[in-house]
Amino acid sequence: MRSAKLYRYELPMDSGVILREQRLTVREGFIIELSDGERIGRGEVAPLPGFSVETLEEAYSQLVEQLALWSQGIELDHEPLYPSVGFGLSMAQLELDAILPEPGSFQAAPLCSGDPDELLPKLEAMSGAKVAKIKVGLYEPIRDGMLVSLFLESIPDLTLRLDANRAWTSEKAQQFAKKVAPSLRQRIDFIEEPCQSPGDSFSFAINTGIAIAWDETLQHAVRKEDFKLQDFNGAKAIIIKPTLIGSVERCAELIATAKALGIKAVISSSIESSLGLTQLARLSAWQLTQEVPGLDTIGLFAQQLEVPWPGCELPLVALNQQSLIWQS
Ligand SMILES: O=C(O)CCC(=O)c1ccccc1C(=O)O
Numbered sequence: 483m484r485s486a487k488l489y490r491y492e493l494p495m496d497s498g499v500i501l502r503e504q505r506l507t508v509r510e511g512f513i514i515e516l517s518d519g520e521r522i523g524r525g526e527v528a529p530l531p532g533f534s535v536e537t538l539e540e541a542y543s544q545l546v547e548q549l550a551l552w553s554q555g556i557e558l559d560h561e562p563l564y565p566s567v568g569f570g571l572s573m574a575q576l577e578l579d580a581i582l583p584e585p586g587s588f589q590a591a592p593l594c595s596g597d598p599d600e601l602l603p604k605l606e607a608m609s610g611a612k613v614a615k616i617k618v619g620l621y622e623p624i625r626d627g628m629l630v631s632l633f634l635e636s637i638p639d640l641t642l643r644l645d646a647n648r649a650w651t652s653e654k655a656q657q658f659a660k661k662v663a664p665s666l667r668q669r670i671d672f673i674e675e676p677c678q679s680p681g682d683s684f685s686f687a688i689n690t691g692i693a694i695a696w697d698e699t700l701q702h703a704v705r706k707e708d709f710k711l712q713d714f715n716g717a718k719a720i721i722i723k724p725t726l727i728g729s730v731e732r733c734a735e736l737i738a739t740a741k742a743l744g745i746k747a748v749i750s751s752s753i754e755s756s757l758g759l760t761q762l763a764r765l766s767a768w769q770l771t772q773e774v775p776g777l778d779t780i781g782l783f784a785q786q787l788e789v790p791w792p793g794c795e796l797p798l799v800a801l802n803q804q805s806l807i808w809q810s
């Protein structure tokens with residue numbers, strides 16, 4: 483016998499979280515809980531302010547409509563739904579059907595957006611490949627180039643992923659590259675969205691030999707009817723944020739196409755709660771076993787929700803302490 487519950491959560495964030503020049507003091511979202519007999523499956527629906535096309539209210543309306551259909555025994559089509567809704571519903575169904583494996587890739591690439599000293603202990607603690615992500619584009623490009631060179635020269639087994647979130651003009655991107663010796667550039671795994679325009683990013687990759695990754699470009703492209711990944715193969719990698727891309731099936735299809743095209747795919751966080759973040763780690767281990775995911779965002783929160791992130795000591799709040807806003 484099928485039944486569904488919908489919880490709304492509000493989790494306090496760490497003080498300094500800024501997204502697209504907006505301070506994020508609270509993370510809001512929904513948790514779906516599907517039950518069928520003894521089986522339970524959960525999914526997180528958390529549109530990301532400044533990135534998602536849908537608002538929380540729009541996601542809620544679609545969720546209630548879909549959960550009512552599901553509760554009547556109708557199999558849902560996740561594709562036409564908002565990305566966050568398609569992702570949450572598909573993840574809950576996969577968990578309900580015990581298709582999502584338990585093991586997860588919980589050793590994410592440490593994320594550094596400010597003080598390099600915070601990164602060093604995280605790197606020391608890493609076993610296996612030392613891969614870290616540094617946000618660039620927040621300061622002058624020359625400073626970024628010198629910082630990146632300092633890290634690569636002082637930690638010989640370090641590979642860096644960079645993310646400029648489209649901060650640079652072509653000129654600024656060139657200023658950055660000039661400060662990174664060609665011999666070090668091969669240890670830059672990729673730089674996400676270096677320039678304001680994808681065309682300039684592509685030219686940057688050709689001119690400097692520094693590989694690029696599509697993140698925001700992919701998010702925008704997949705919304706178009708005629709999207710084909712083949713049209714974006716100027717990049718070494720694509721960053722897959724399921725909350726911003728869509729259902730797990732959609733993400734799995736993207737991953738398969740990327741593999742066929744020789745493009746690296748990396749599962750990345752859209753600042754989900756620990757419940758959704760641990761599911762993303764399981765999805766990465768399942769679909770991209772050898773890849774280090776970009777999931778080092780639990781430290782942006784002041785609390786965890788229901789399922790703890792391994793090794794995180796932040797307070798854990800239970801799902802049933804959140805607001806139950808709908809049930810079938
Ligand atoms: O990818 C990661 O390592 C962490 C996630 C991340 O950086 C991110 C999180 C929220 C919004 C945008 C981004 C980004 O990659 O630009």
Ligand SMILES: [Mg+2]
Nearest residue numbers: 645674697721
């Ligand atoms: Mg990015």
